[in-house]
Amino acid sequence: MAEKIKVAVAGNPNVGKTTIFNALTGARQKIGNWPGVTVEKKEGTKKHKGHVLEIVDLPGTYSLSAYSADEVVARDYIIDEKPDVVVQVLDSTNLERNLYLTSQLLEMGTNLVLALNMSDRAEMRGDDIDIPRLESLLGVSAIKTVANEGGGIEALLDSIVSKTESNPPKPHEIGYGKTVEEKICALEDILGNDTELTKHYPARWMAVKLLEGDENVLSKLSSSNIEGKVQNYLSGFDNEEYEVEMADKRYEFIGALLPQVCTTCAEDVSPSDMVDKVVTNKYLGIPIFLSLMWGMFELTFALGTPFMGLIGKFFGWLGGAVAANIESAWLASLLGDGIIAGVCSVLLFVPNIFILFFAIALLENSGYMARAAFIMDKLMYKMGLQGKSFIPMLMGFGCSVPAIMATRTLEDEKDRLITMLVTPFMSCGARLPVYILLAGTFFGREAGSVIFGLYVLGILVAILSAKLFRTFIAKGQPSPFIMELPPYTRPSLVNSLLYMWNQGYLYLKKVGTVIIGGVMLVWVLAYFPQGVEYGSAESLIGSLGQLIEPLVAPLGFDWKIAVALIFGVVAKEIVVGSLGTLYGTGGGESLSPALLADPSFSPAIALGLMVFTLLYVPCFGAVAVIKKETGSWKWMFFQAAYSTAVAWVLALVTVLVANLVL
Amino acid sequence: MTSKIPLSMFPSGQACQICDVCAGKGLKRRLVEMGLTPESIIQPLGCNRGSLLISVNGSRYALGRGMANKIMVQPVYEEVPQFG
Numbered sequence A: 001m002a003e004k005i006k007v008a009v010a011g012n013p014n015v016g017k018t019t020i021f022n023a024l025t026g027a028r029q030k031i032g033n034w035p036g037v038t039v040e041k042k043e044g045t046k047k048h049k050g051h052v053l054e055i056v057d058l059p060g061t062y063s064l065s066a067y068s069a070d071e072v073v074a075r076d077y078i079i080d081e082k083p084d085v086v087v088q089v090l091d092s093t094n095l096e097r098n099l100y101l102t103s104q105l106l107e108m109g110t111n112l113v114l115a116l117n118m119s120d121r122a123e124m125r126g127d128d129i130d131i132p133r134l135e136s137l138l139g140v141s142a143i144k145t146v147a148n149e150g151g152g153i154e155a156l157l158d159s160i161v162s163k164t165e166s167n168p169p170k171p172h173e174i175g176y177g178k179t180v181e182e183k184i185c186a187l188e189d190i191l192g193n194d195t196e197l198t199k200h201y202p203a204r205w206m207a208v209k210l211l212e213g214d215e216n217v218l219s220k221l222s223s224s225n226i227e228g229k230v231q232n233y234l235s236g237f238d239n240e241e242y243e244v245e246m247a248d249k250r251y252e253f254i255g256a257l258l259p260q261v262c263t264t265c266a267e268d269v270s271p272s273d274m275v276d277k278v279v280t281n282k283y284l285g286i287p288i289f290l291s292l293m294w295g296m297f298e299l300t301f302a303l304g305t306p307f308m309g310l311i312g313k314f315f316g317w318l319g320g321a322v323a324a325n326i327e328s329a330w331l332a333s334l335l336g337d338g339i340i341a342g343v344c345s346v347l348l349f350v351p352n353i354f355i356l357f358f359a360i361a362l363l364e365n366s367g368y369m370a371r372a373a374f375i376m377d378k379l380m381y382k383m384g385l386q387g388k389s390f391i392p393m394l395m396g397f398g399c400s401v402p403a404i405m406a407t408r409t410l411e412d413e414k415d416r417l418i419t420m421l422v423t424p425f426m427s428c429g430a431r432l433p434v435y436i437l438l439a440g441t442f443f444g445r446e447a448g449s450v451i452f453g454l455y456v457l458g459i460l461v462a463i464l465s466a467k468l469f470r471t472f473i474a475k476g477q478p479s480p481f482i483m484e485l486p487p488y489t490r491p492s493l494v495n496s497l498l499y500m501w502n503q504g505y506l507y508l509k510k511v512g513t514v515i516i517g518g519v520m521l522v523w524v525l526a527y528f529p530q531g532v533e534y535g536s537a538e539s540l541i542g543s544l545g546q547l548i549e550p551l552v553a554p555l556g557f558d559w560k561i562a563v564a565l566i567f568g569v570v571a572k573e574i575v576v577g578s579l580g581t582l583y584g585t586g587g588g589e590s591l592s593p594a595l596l597a598d599p600s601f602s603p604a605i606a607l608g609l610m611v612f613t614l615l616y617v618p619c620f621g622a623v624a625v626i627k628k629e630t631g632s633w634k635w636m637f638f639q640a641a642y643s644t645a646v647a648w649v650l651a652l653v654t655v656l657v658a659n660l661v662l
Numbered sequence B: 001m002t003s004k005i006p007l008s009m010f011p012s013g014q015a016c017q018i019c020d021v022c023a024g025k026g027l028k029r030r031l032v033e034m035g036l037t038p039e040s041i042i043q044p045l046g047c048n049r050g051s052l053l054i055s056v057n058g059s060r061y062a063l064g065r066g067m068a069n070k071i072m073v074q075p076v077y078e079e080v081p082q083f084g
């Protein structure tokens, strides 16, 4: 009989939770939601000794009093879902702070297993941790792990399984001093009247959380008849008084515990600090950051190009084979002009996108991302944001959807709103196909500079919009910036590959569903009504295009571009996909000559189209996630309207200027 | 008498000690939970256009200027000065 065990992996940020989670579950992960900086719980399963472990990777949190949206996810999961076992991952080189969360988990009476991770680092500097003593003092099991090398993972699994077989632990008690204890006792008495509630949660723990003003626990009382009494009692004094005091007491408890279990050899200046001296230097910081970015895109193109050639050849061959072997004219057209031409023009760029995601994973895993936030803090502050907002914006180069979700790490609501509204201007991977096609076709050897310019334009629009929003919409100061910087590590290959695969998989899934669907629709509209020339102005799509052409005519766009832009709202790659389908070119590479031959295209128009594609309403996925994360239709429509207006104006300026210059 | 001044005004390059945080209770507790406990020693590591890089209790933190204004510090004395 396989028994299901619910396991949650929790801990401070950057202690190695995701690495442990990956090591525990292998590739058996559900990637329903976006991975990356873990902001939403990620699930996986593992069979071990006849048990099925359902493991959840939670966002990093310093304590159970949540401050930011991602911490709320972690806290609510632990409190509401009541996992059978909580694995807290600790950084062995910084036990004091890590044990703060442990003390809170113990108070709750969770079934706790400690993974003392980064034990390689602790050992290297000569720390000595007495595990048996730690276990007996806290009444938990503790395992030393080196997650990035798989060390201790088997033992951790054994420990999780045996934890479920032992009796549930008695909640740990921390003494808070006379005045606070009196309040706790009084609250415990009131709570004791609701036996239903105290059956689920220890009364003392609830009393402590109530004194700390925990909203989740307060909301648990709403259905109970003792709520009034509790509110009444709490309103009798200012409980904020005690928040800091209680935190201090927890540290006191840890302070008394630590010397008994571990001897630490603090280091003065770590190698990581020496790197930081250079990387965050006042003069070198920004140039180093820019060269890393440049290197990242250079890598994306240099490594991607040979693959592009191969994929192009394959589809060229496939298109030829279809044309030669399929009798029925309409079917050959659907497959050749429609699906193959459309999908090929998008699939061509899969290697680039995988490489881009890999590069972002390397930046994130090495610890550099946090430094970039630090370097940019001053600039971001001037623009009405704070350093931390820079991380989601950087992730926006990959894909806006996980980037917008990553804004959950921002504590302040206004900071978060502004960051969400401007992140889609950061040029995501899906826009790359449009640039490569158009810049490659019309700008030849200058294509690289044109594409770089588009990225810069995106950043500028994002930054200026942030300033605008801060001045007119979300008035006020950015919240004070503080962020822990993880030590630099050699990025784990497995982690980075998994990240790349998870993100790239979602991209492929998009090609397989939304994009095939989109180009098939374009084909149907281009093929019918029966008898008209394929993709001509007389076809259905021609009529549709001409209907909306006036809207973009001032920019010099013709109806084909109008159609491509309309369908591009679904996913921006479709701009290229539908051009491929409309021009009915079998292989992606032959779309270029078709565009060059079309008199309604010119370098100026191509530039305008790229600017428009960069800036106009983000794809459905991004728009939907803005709605979900802001919880409001208003902001979603605002973002869509604002970005389209900006796109229209800037594309017009681009075309006008380009016509003068080119 | 010890002189308490904001971290942002403290002469750069010198170690100092946290004595207080001038902020709402929420932020105050947040800092404690992040490991910036009262009386901890702050080692400055670097400065970039007003943002600070510090080491406290073995962890590294990046602080914006606004945050550095809220953290009150005093110099660290090698031996506790004796009065009276």
Ligand SMILES: Nc1nc2c(ncn2[C@@H]2O[C@H](COP(=O)(O)OP(=O)(O)O)[C@@H](O)[C@H]2O)c(=O)[nH]1
Binding pocket: A011, A012, A013, A014, A015, A016, A017, A018, A019, A020, A038, A060, A117, A118, A119, A120, A121, A145, A146, A147, A148, A149, A365, A366, A367, A489, A490, A491, A492, A495
């Ligand atoms: N030296 C060392 N590095 C580790 C260990 N475990 C994880 N790391 C690295 O620490 C970094 C942060 O890990 P991650 O799993 O993303 O942390 P999370 O934020 O807690 O999910 C990654 O670069 C890992 O490769 C370990 O045991 N030893």
Ligand SMILES: [Mg+2]
Binding pocket: A017, A018, A037, A038, A060
């Ligand atoms: Mg993680």
